[in-house]
Amino acid sequence: MGGAPVRPAHYPGGVLLTKRSEQRAGQPGAVDLAAAEPLAPVTLPAAPALLSTEDGLIVRATEQAAQLAGVADAQELAGRRLRELVVRSGPAYLLRAPDGDLPVRPTTWPASEDDRLRITLLTDVRDLAAAPDPGAGVDDERRRLIEAQRISRIGSWMFYPDTGEFYRSPVLGEFLATSPGADSEDVFSLIGSTHPDDRERAERFYADLLTATTSAPVEFELRNSGGDRVYLCTGRAEHDRSGRIERIQGTVQDVTEHRALENRLRDEQRRLQDAQQVARLGTWELDQCSGKMWLSQMLHQIIGKPCSSPTTYDDYLAHVHPDDLQRVRGAWRPLFERHEPVEIEHRYIREDNSVRILRVHGTAAERAEHGPLLVGTAQDVTEQRAVVTRMERTSQRFTDLVSITPVGIGLFDQDEQLVDANDALCDLLGYRLAQLRGKSAQDITHPAERGAGLPATGEQPGSRRRVPQRVLVRSDGEPVHCELHASTSVQDDGAKFWLVVFQDITERRRAAEALRHQATHDDLTGLPNRAAVKDLLGELLGADDAASVAVLFCDIDNFKRINDSLGHDAGDELLVALARRLEGGLPAGCTAARLSGDEFVVICRDIADVGGIDALATRVSGLLRTAVPVHGQLIRVSAAIGVAMPTATSGGGDDLLRFADAAMFEAKQRGAGKVSLASPALMASADRQLHLEGQLREALNNDGLVLHYQPVLDRDGRIVTAEALVRWPHPDRGLLAPDAFLPVAKQGDLLRDLDRWVLRTALREAADWPASTCVAVNLAGLVPGAADFVSTVSALIGETGIAWDRVVLEVVETALVDLPSRTRAEMAELVERGVRFAVDDFGTGYSSLARLKELPAQVIKVDRRFVTGVGGDASDFAVARAVVDMAHAMGRSCVAEGVETPVQFDVLRGVGVDAYQGWLFSGAVPAEQFRALLALGPMPVPAD
Structure with missing residues (x-):
């Protein structure tokens, strides 16, 4: 910390500490005045003043200073250390004199003639020290400042890096009173007062301040050693004209209560979200001018829409059940026109086509700048309505059940024998009611699923269980896929029974299979699409015989010209014809797919089974080199084909497709109908192209x-x-x-x-x-x-x-x-x-x-x-x-x-x-x- 002038000063209510490791005059490191560079002549004030070097060595003193120090000649002060002549005693400074120490107030500043020199003015404060009331005047202001710090829970500190002097306010001392190192004379020892987990950040905080090149504030948070208090520390470095740090000052604020409040707010928000989750209740806001809506996370979950998707009022109406739409529009009109509260219950069709029942509340909230904002809640009451419906059905027995729903409903006794059923279940299974009565659950279950029985719903009455799929058997032996909803109840005599709803999902399964087919197949040609190709390649390349897989990338020559000259319909007709040729002409173990446009892919599971890569490429090229009648014209086509096989360096299916694509471009450059194999050099070039794409x-x-x-x-x-x-x-x-x-x-x-x-x-x-x-x-x-x-x-x-x-x-x-x-x-x-x-x-x-x-x-x-x-x-x-x-x-x-x-x-x-x-x-x-x-x-x- 040595090597800089002493910068003592008086701080109201503070404690001034000086680092004790400074070198004294005559010890190693002291300035040799004879060897030092010439110093500029400095004019000292006509007062007790000292001129010292950067490391605190006194080089000149005024006669007033000598007189105050009790020496005969001012030269006797030269060569001494400033810190040895002026020493700290509690909150005050003393001037060492032969006749006794004198209380002084030192003030130090750089000499304008030579920045290497410091001028220290010594003010005799014996009259102040003898004053009977030290708390008057400035001390009153000091006490008010300290009290203000105490009220705001903010302590202040100041540190002089050159001398090691560190000042802390009494409030900061109160913060650290029970912390180890609070009374230390080294600013860095305060790091020991922090929590062990925060010590490294505290050291980095001080290091940043000691190396700061600007006066921008630096701040961080730490805990005390006990971990029960949280402090926000802020520091700022002050520089002299040469850019050297003269002083670092800062504050320490007790923010324990603030952080506790933030934690409580986060907990409250979490509990609110949990409550919404349990109640299936979400919130919404609607800007009436733009029609844009903001939905809470829970409401996004209720309606089955990703949080990233924007929502408008029109989007909301688009998902309202068509039978409820007119009623919903009418219910919202008073809120829009007169800002009257609204409450409505309606059906909502989710993104997955499932229907939920929402109870919506809305009102208008005033905004200071942008006018009223429509806000409200939406609760998923689907399950509640189902419970009410089941209660009504229980009271009205199967008579009301038949009138409410078209799905099959059966009542089974505790031996799992059918006691009663509605017409829908009879039609579903192809029996009359008299034939169904007495049949067990096993009798109506398909042989492939025998032994499944009724869903286990637990012993408690009212317990429910859903079985997504159960295969039943009709009277004619045909299977029928159903979704089962079972509920247990107790009759008046205490006997247990099952109420089971059979929903025919056969058409839904067919639709789902059609959707899966649509997602993995090309709409135009019916061939597998890019997604199916990636899945198939992932499966084949993950097998032990992955080395025998081959990919052929085919691109129709001059297809754009055909499209432009004859129209897109003709181009589509040509693509369908080529797809049918590939489907019918490829050997077993090969799959044809269409990626996009005029690009086809052929995937071979085992190239050895088809006679080798040359034989397969020749066969595919022949299938695509043909004359096709399109719109009354005979169109001759051919295709450029690129072939790629797995190597030790190739990755997954994407790389294999990329290499085959690159080989196809090479083949196309050689002319129409050419075939090219992806060589190592070509693969390396494709990798470079991919790298170039990233750049x-x-x-x-x-x-x-x-x-x-x-x-x-x-x-x-x-x-x-x-x-x-x-x-x-x-x-x-x-x-x-x-x-x-x-x-x-x-x-x-x-x-x-x-x-x-x-x-x-x-x-x-x-x-x-x-x-x-x-x-x-x-x-x-x-x-x-x-x-x-x-x-x-x-x-x-x-x-x-x-x-x-x-x-x-x-x-x-x-x-x-x-x-x-x-x-x-x-x-x-x-x-x-x-x-x-x-x-x-x-x-x-x-x-x-x-x-x-x-x-x-x-x-x-x-x-x-x-x-x-x-x-x-x-x-x-x-x-x-x-x-x-x-x-x-x-x-x-x-x-x-x-x-x-x-x-x-x-x-x-x-x-x-x-x-x-x-x-x-x-x-x-x-x-x-x-x-x-x-x-x-x-x-x-x-x-x-």
């Missing part, structure tokens, strides 16, 4: 991409638009163009996220361009028809502040074909606000020019493949001129892509193209460089 995902999340802009000029060279083109500054591979990572984004389902990033960034950067310059963004994942297309585009335009009429959204031609009316209406909504849509690469979508009038776009971009040959190819020239003429006739503007030569520009200008984009003017440049282009004004264009 791309991280880059999207951390704004690790950049945009370049390619200008679009009018015929006079003015930049009217800039197309935003994304680039990826990869940490290892340098700046990547889109063709290097867009396939990865597509495979990883990142195109939508990538579009959002590009659109947001482009609009934000373009907002600072001149108002006459628009920005065009090409969309591939976030396209018209997506659920959040309009909301996302609107939100981003509003967020960036760019004008709506400066935004151009480019979409490929095929994405704008056969759009439903809803999607066209959404696009029209954006167009009304000023947004324009552009058809990118027009002419490459395998469609006729007649389709131009159907495209909901205002800008047509002629593909570069037609622009390239306009100067010498008559066909390209004819296509370009036809597109321009038809576009102008329909009120659309034309942009030519890929303009690279003056000849192309001259020809296109001659046919009336409105704007031009290409290397003849500029490639895609970074944002800063593009702003520089804008500042230069119109760009030069070839002369006529």
Whole structure:
């Protein structure tokens, strides 16, 4: 703690402690004045004053100080330690003098001429020490401060790291009075006063303060050594001009009662939740303006809806039983219109189609800022109503039972023989009542479940038991699946009997099986889907003979062209025909499945049983290489096939599918109908692609991409638009163009996220361009028809502040074909606000020019493949001129892509193209460089 000036000061009501481990003058570590660096001359006040070094060595004293110290010459004080000359005695300081110690009040501050020196002013306080009333004046204020600390349960402390001096207020002393180390003279010994489990955090608290570089407060909580009190400790470091910590001060607040109150509140909340759980009672709030509802966790559980799913009033009404809906609407109307309390009981259809009975209470609660809020409770009273119903049925016997429910009901005596039954049970089992009477539970149970008997419900009357499924047998021998609800009761004579409800769940089982089939099979072809493929691969790869499993990934060649030219119905018909060929032509032990689109998968359990991988691949390729009649035309198709088998390094089914998919892409690159086996090199490449996908995902999340802009000029060279083109500054591979990572984004389902990033960034950067310059963004994942297309585009335009009429959204031609009316209406909504849509690469979508009038776009971009040959190819020239003429006739503007030569520009200008984009003017440049282009004004264009 040594090596810094003494910083004594007077603190009202405090105790000033000094660390005793300081080195004295003459001991090792004392300053050698002869060897020290020259010190700047310092002017001392004309008063008892001392000049000392950083480690407390006195180098000069005034005559007034010598006179006060009782020495003849001021030089006699030089070389002594300040802490030995001025010592603490209780709450006061004493000046050592030959004739006796004198009470003084030392005040120390840095010398302005030399920061290495400290000036200490000694004030003679003998008159104060002899005063008869030490509690007057300042002491009264001190006592009031101490009393205020005591009332607020806050103690204060102050610590000088250079000297080890530590001050604590009396209240802090009271906190630590019974703690070990409370009377210690070292601030760090207070760590021993904490609970053992908190000691490490206390040490870290002090360490953080001793190394703090700012004056920001540091705080933490600790318990005393007994663990019965909790204290909130706060500290703050104060620095001198050089940044060295001069002083640390802080407070210690007793927050035991606060924490106890918080714990009680948490306990109360838990007990409230437990009470709601027991009572099956939930709470709700409804914002009448927005229709949004907040439901408690218990209410979410009651209605069978996940807590993460938002709920509105309309959602609630959608689940009200249709027979109760009109009555429910009428009951809510007084609450909505006049804020009158409401109480209603109705049936509610849960997400799993089960029906619950809810008793709903509602009222209006006033809010200071937002007006009334509708609040209330909803209780699941299904079981209560069932009890009431059973009581009524008991009193009315089976006569009322028959009229209440259509399910089968039987009354069995204590020997489990049927005594009575309703018509529904007779119809269910195919007997007349006279035939059923006297039959035992075993007689009506299917032989496969004989011995089950009636459900054991316990000895207590009223005990109930539900059996989810029991197979009974009809009189004609046919099985019937039932759900049993059994209840025991006692007759008037004390005899025990069973009341059993038989609910026919045969159709429910069939529906459940149909749902399971639907969940695991493709709707179009009926083949197993992706979920079923993963389950099957998981089962096969977990077996001992997993090494013999093979996966064939098949992709139909040129399927998109068939879809675009003949329509989706024709494409669907082709897929169904190919699925039937696979089902009928695969050898035993092989399963065909459809993943999505035109992708099929064949899974072989044992490749040896089918003659090896080559034989199976040849067979599958032959099944998919065929001519299929579709819509009166004979369509010849083939498929690229990728094959993968488990290896020592491959993981589960997902990896096997991924490797087979990668092999399929390799086969497709070799040509139509090719087959490729996933080699180790290909698997390693697939792993790298997966790694690249992870890096791309991280880059999207951390704004690790950049945009370049390619200008679009009018015929006079003015930049009217800039197309935003994304680039990826990869940490290892340098700046990547889109063709290097867009396939990865597509495979990883990142195109939508990538579009959002590009659109947001482009609009934000373009907002600072001149108002006459628009920005065009090409969309591939976030396209018209997506659920959040309009909301996302609107939100981003509003967020960036760019004008709506400066935004151009480019979409490929095929994405704008056969759009439903809803999607066209959404696009029209954006167009009304000023947004324009552009058809990118027009002419490459395998469609006729007649389709131009159907495209909901205002800008047509002629593909570069037609622009390239306009100067010498008559066909390209004819296509370009036809597109321009038809576009102008329909009120659309034309942009030519890929303009690279003056000849192309001259020809296109001659046919009336409105704007031009290409290397003849500029490639895609970074944002800063593009702003520089804008500042230069119109760009030069070839002369006529």
